[in-house]
Amino acid sequence: AQTVTQSQPEMSVQEAETVTLSCTYDTSESDYYLFWYKQPPSRQMILVIRQEAYKQQNATENRFSVNFQKAAKSFSLKISDSQLGDAAMYFCAYRSAGYSTLTFGKGTMLLVSP
Amino acid sequence: DTAVSQTPKYLVTQMGNDKSIKCEQNLGHDTMYWYKQDSKKFLKIMFSYNNKELIINETVPNRFSPKSPDKAHLNLHINSLELGDSAVYFCASSQFPSPLHFGNGTRLTVT
Numbered sequence: 001a002q003t004v005t006q007s008q009p010e011m012s013v014q015e016a017e018t019v020t021l022s023c024t025y026d027t028s029e030s031d032y033y034l035f036w037y038k039q040p041p042s043r044q045m046i047l048v049i050r051q052e053a054y055k056q057q058n059a060t061e062n063r064f065s066v067n068f069q070k071a072a073k074s075f076s077l078k079i080s081d082s083q084l085g086d087a088a089m090y091f092c093a094y095r096s097a098g099y100s101t102l103t104f105g106k107g108t109m110l111l112v113s114p
Numbered sequence: 115d116t117a118v119s120q121t122p123k124y125l126v127t128q129m130g131n132d133k134s135i136k137c138e139q140n141l142g143h144d145t146m147y148w149y150k151q152d153s154k155k156f157l158k159i160m161f162s163y164n165n166k167e168l169i170i171n172e173t174v175p176n177r178f179s180p181k182s183p184d185k186a187h188l189n190l191h192i193n194s195l196e197l198g199d200s201a202v203y204f205c206a207s208s209q210f211p212s213p214l215h216f217g218n219g220t221r222l223t224v225t
Contacts, residue, residue, distance in 0.1 A: 035213055039155075043202060045216035089155055100145050100210045101170060104157040 002027045004094050006105035013082045014113050020067075021077045021108045023092030031097035034068065034075045039107075040088040048090070051075065053097075079110075087112040117141050120205045120217035127195055128225055135190045135220045137205030144209055145169075146188040148180060151202040151219070163188055192222075200224045 003026045013019035025034070036048040051059045051068050058066050063080045079086055089109050093102040120137040127133050139146065147170075148160040161180045162170035168180070177193040192199060205217040 043219045047213050101159045107155050
């Protein structure tokens, strides 16, 4: 079974700075999808960014980008120009190519200070 | 025009009671899910339905019974509620390989 590990329970960043959240995963598959979801205090689950394993190019969405290292099974999220509204729990998730459910990491709480 | 809606948002009940949580999606997705988020925020799959057929049933007590009357609805019924059932329950839907779309969650508190 696949596992997803987020080794940072909590991270802090100041407004306008850059922060990187770490995620590693364990799989024997070659084709899969990776996601970062954000959960603010409202508890809504919001998709931040996705990456297909067959794509070598790292995904970007505005201030959010990933560093996908397939051989190292690493999928980190970089948030640039951090904003107060970025404060939330961030979950890394894995999905097999032929399997529809997500396996989540335990999450990283991001604190943003003015 | 909420994509995935679940009701109620909050549910407070006593041990031993039976309760239901309803979920509806208007995205036309084939697959729906129930996830449980415990007090430590860990999210774990409970059930998955594809076109009204149960395809995933993780190790969940028999007191939990999902029902899918059609592919737009997936309800969760819980019998004989226990203190340990207190959690946030999320409904989600997807059309593979698109990402999952989540509802806003139902916070269940068992006293």
